[in-house]
Amino acid sequence: MPEPILRLAGVHTHIGQYHILQGVDLAVPRGGLAVLLGRNGAGKTTTLRTIMGLWKASSGSIVFDGHDITKMATPDIARLGIAYVPESMAVFSDLTVRENLYLAARNGPLDEARVDWICRFFPALKKFWHYPAGNLSGGQKQMVAIARAIVEPRKLLLVDEPTKGLAPAIVQSLMAAFRELKDTSTSILLVEQNFNFVRTLGDTVGVMDDGHVVHTGAMAQLAGDEDLQQRLLGLSLDSHQ
Numbered sequence: 001m002p003e004p005i006l007r008l009a010g011v012h013t014h015i016g017q018y019h020i021l022q023g024v025d026l027a028v029p030r031g032g033l034a035v036l037l038g039r040n041g042a043g044k045t046t047t048l049r050t051i052m053g054l055w056k057a058s059s060g061s062i063v064f065d066g067h068d069i070t071k072m073a074t075p076d077i078a079r080l081g082i083a084y085v086p087e088s089m090a091v092f093s094d095l096t097v098r099e100n101l102y103l104a105a106r107n108g109p110l111d112e113a114r115v116d117w118i119c120r121f122f123p124a125l126k127k128f129w130h131y132p133a134g135n136l137s138g139g140q141k142q143m144v145a146i147a148r149a150i151v152e153p154r155k156l157l158l159v160d161e162p163t164k165g166l167a168p169a170i171v172q173s174l175m176a177a178f179r180e181l182k183d184t185s186t187s188i189l190l191v192e193q194n195f196n197f198v199r200t201l202g203d204t205v206g207v208m209d210d211g212h213v214v215h216t217g218a219m220a221q222l223a224g225d226e227d228l229q230q231r232l233l234g235l236s237l238d239s240h241q
């Protein structure tokens with residue numbers, strides 16, 4: 001097994017007086033897609049924010065691509081090659097799609113060849129290239145947010161609940177885009193509550209509950225085991241429709 005690109009070991013995070021992450025162990029395979037599932041309030045967003053240095057881990061270690069990033073500042077973590085797409089979608093509504101991408105390119109001018117490559121995953125972006133991003137649908141905004149995160153090459157993409165509130169047809173096109181992205185060398189950690197979205201997308205899966213990771217393994221194993229799904233996620237057959 002190659003060394004994972006990201007490994008969290010015994011990570012605790014306090015927010016004010018609250019002890020939110022209580023010893024999180026998690027790995028993202030290099031070049032793979034790891035899914036993080038769990039009910040509301042389980043600690044998934046806090047895990048992503050802790051990786052990004054937006055909350056500081058009070059103990060434990062976070063190692064990314066050979067670097068101990070546990071105590072690093074967020075801009076330094078980003079510079080090592082991690083991008084974060086928060087649930088709120090970091091998109092400037094008043095700016096055009098092009099301007100949104102332009103501003104996200106920090107290391108120089110927009111690389112047109114890379115933009116063309118990104119637009120292969122998200123054709124809607126080119127269609128609305130000169131439209132204010134605020135006029136786009138929720139799914140299209142989500143695509144702008146992800147495109148912003150990968151406008152320069154990244155080693156690891158952290159994405160928080162990209163399907164939240166999206167219509168099924170948009171979820172399908174987002175799934176196709178993630179499939180394409182997966183075929184590149186970008187590793188992905190995807191937080192989701194929509195199991196149907198991730199069951200065929202994920203290589204590995206972690207399930208969180210109450211500030212802990214209570215299960216880790218291959219996604220294929222969880223996807224093929226309805227008893228395990230029921231036990232870990234409270235999923236019934238109905239929710240697979």
Ligand SMILES: Nc1ncnc2c1ncn2[C@@H]1O[C@H](COP(=O)(O)OP(=O)(O)OP(=O)(O)O)[C@@H](O)[C@H]1O
Nearest residue numbers: 015016018020038039040041042043044045046047
């Ligand atoms: N700024 C904050 N101050 C205090 N508590 C917080 C803060 N942010 C999150 N929490 C608490 O931390 C716990 C974990 O929240 P988190 O957002 O990480 O969960 P989640 O698994 O991402 O849930 P959801 O799926 O609802 O987004 C929750 O109990 C939440 O209320």
